Amino acid sequence: MIEVRNLHFAYDGREVLKGIDFAMGRELVALVGPNGSGKTTFAKHLNGLLKPVKGKVLVDGMDTKEHTVAELSRVVGYVFQNPEHMFFEETVFDEVAFGPRNLGIEGEELRKRVEWALKAVNMKGYESRSPYSLSGGEKQRLAIACILAMKPKYLILDEPTTGLDARSERSVVNVLKSLREMGHGILLITHDMGLVLELAERVVLIHGGEKVFDGPVTDFFSLPLTNYGLSKPELLNLAEETGVGFVRTVEELVGALEVKLR
Amino acid sequence: MMYTFYLEKDSFLHSLDPRTKIIGSLSAMVAVLLFNHPAVMTALFLLILIAGRVLGKVEIGEQLKFLKPLLPLVILTIALWPLIYRPRTLGLLFGASFALRLLTLGLITILLLATTRQRELIRGFVKLGLPYELGLTVSIGLRYIPTLYILANNIMDAQKSRGWEVEKGNILVRLRKMSAVLIPLIVASLRTAHELSIALETRAFGASKKRTFLRDIKMRRRDYVALILILLLLGTAVYLRYSLGVGYVRIYG
Incomplete structure (x- = not known):
């Protein structure tokens, strides 16, 4: 359980987070909000990269103020927006092994973890490649594997599909789905409302440093989203226009329409 | 920031x-x-x-x-x-x-x-007799110090999230550990420099020998x-x- 109580944070005296309460377990929560709303600042509190000015962040009962980021990394994994900001090893294997090695894992166990993490992101066989030689989608998946190999219970992903082409995006989405099936709690920061519709169980909307919505994805899409610089996916508009109501995928919409027309 | x-x-x-x-x-x-x-x-x-x-x-x-x-x-x-x-x-x-x-x-x-202001600084250097390219290089260098500082912090955050701790170990271990930050930093810097040079060229940098200036400075x-x-x-x-x-x-x- 990640628990956030009355979280306040300020950069150089400018208040960025104004008292946020939040809790999540093993679920997929989408964290949305316009640019500069405080999403990343909020997320960086969950693994202790930032410490609250006021309020508390508890990760499985551990106060982030009393633990280092390295200690917390066993429980909360943070996949940064730009994968290249973390790559420095010569091979994919060593890159994935870096995190577990920092946690003191060696030998057979280390090899197993790396293998498992690479398999989880569909990158078996890439072990001896250079991280810098990969495509955009592969880099993003490798970044996820690097964190996954540390076996955290929770994963925070900062815009993992931004700048990817459709096929690479699918590959990342599939990884997210299988991580969810494996029982990870996932916090997904994204601007892609299609992705929110497809993946999220719950949505948290941050606006101007305050949490303005926290609830199931169905309720989220009935909010006046344009007020927050967001927009509804076309799929949902079409479903509403045709009187179907809430759907998550094109297949669901087609199915519902077929039933309706019969 | x-x-x-x-x-x-x-x-x-x-x-x-x-x-x-x-x-x-x-x-x-x-x-x-x-x-x-x-x-x-x-x-x-x-x-x-x-x-x-x-x-x-x-x-x-x-x-x-x-x-x-x-x-x-x-x-x-x-x-x-x-x-x-x-x-x-x-x-x-x-x-x-x-x-x-x-x-x-x-x-x-x-x-x-x-x-x-950066443009005034370049103008000043050029008026003092330095070639424009040099003035530009100096001011770009200065301009990127804060950017690199932020980038380095960001990279350190990313590595900390992977259990990386610089505080541990003696000086040799620490130096080796710094490579986890220095390599991504150098790669990102080279990439930025490359993109910057392309951006300069697309804006016709160096196309004519004689530069004109919109705002002139006066003693x-x-x-x-x-x-x-x-x-x-x-x-x-x-x-x-x-x-x-x-x-x-x-x-x-």
Whole structure:
């Protein structure tokens, strides 16, 4: 359980987070909000990269103020927006092994973890490649594997599909789905409302440093989203226009329409 | 967050011609290098700090904040001198003195950048006879210091999230550990430099030999007055140091 109580944070005296309460377990929560709303600042509190000015962040009962980021990394994994900001090893294997090695894992166990993490992101066989030689989608998946190999219970992903082409995006989405099936709690920061519709169980909307919505994805899409610089996916508009109501995928919409027309 | 050094303010220093400020900064640096007595260094540091506040309207706190990245070097300087110089108390004094000199040099640079827009700075350098490319290179270099600082922090955060801790281990282990930050930083810097060069070329940089400027700079009366004052002060400093021997202590022999 990640628990956030009355979280306040300020950069150089400018208040960025104004008292946020939040809790999540093993679920997929989408964290949305316009640019500069405080999403990343909020997320960086969950693994202790930032410490609250006021309020508390508890990760499985551990106060982030009393633990280092390295200690917390066993429980909360943070996949940064730009994968290249973390790559420095010569091979994919060593890159994935870096995190577990920092946690003191060696030998057979280390090899197993790396293998498992690479398999989880569909990158078996890439072990001896250079991280810098990969495509955009592969880099993003490798970044996820690097964190996954540390076996955290929770994963925070900062815009993992931004700048990817459709096929690479699918590959990342599939990884997210299988991580969810494996029982990870996932916090997904994204601007892609299609992705929110497809993946999220719950949505948290941050606006101007305050949490303005926290609830199931169905309720989220009935909010006046344009007020927050967001927009509804076309799929949902079409479903509403045709009187179907809430759907998550094109297949669901087609199915519902077929039933309706019969 | 800090992206540039320039602070938009309505002050005397802001209103001066960049050439005056460049010459002033260089003179101040020379003056700082003339002396090495701890008391004189302290006085010079405070003098520049107050000058920045009074003439440039840059808050003392802001000035000190800009100096924060120099802290490791300052600590190293103060710690190393007593180790290699005897008597140790004197070494400590010299250490403090050189640390202050470093801080003062940093402060002078920062005040120049905080009170001068980048384009004016380039214009100033060019008018002083430097080739435009050099002026541009210098100012791009300065412009990217804060950017690299932010980037380095970001990379460190990413590696910390992978259980990386720089605090652990002896100095060799720590140096090797730094590669986890230095390699991504160098790669990102090279990439940025490459993109910047493409951006410059798409905007026809270097297409014609003769550049024109939208805003020209002009020396006004206050600039000449300031220049005379600067040269008088520098002259006084040289006189104090070489004719009267004030503020300088022989360190060796």
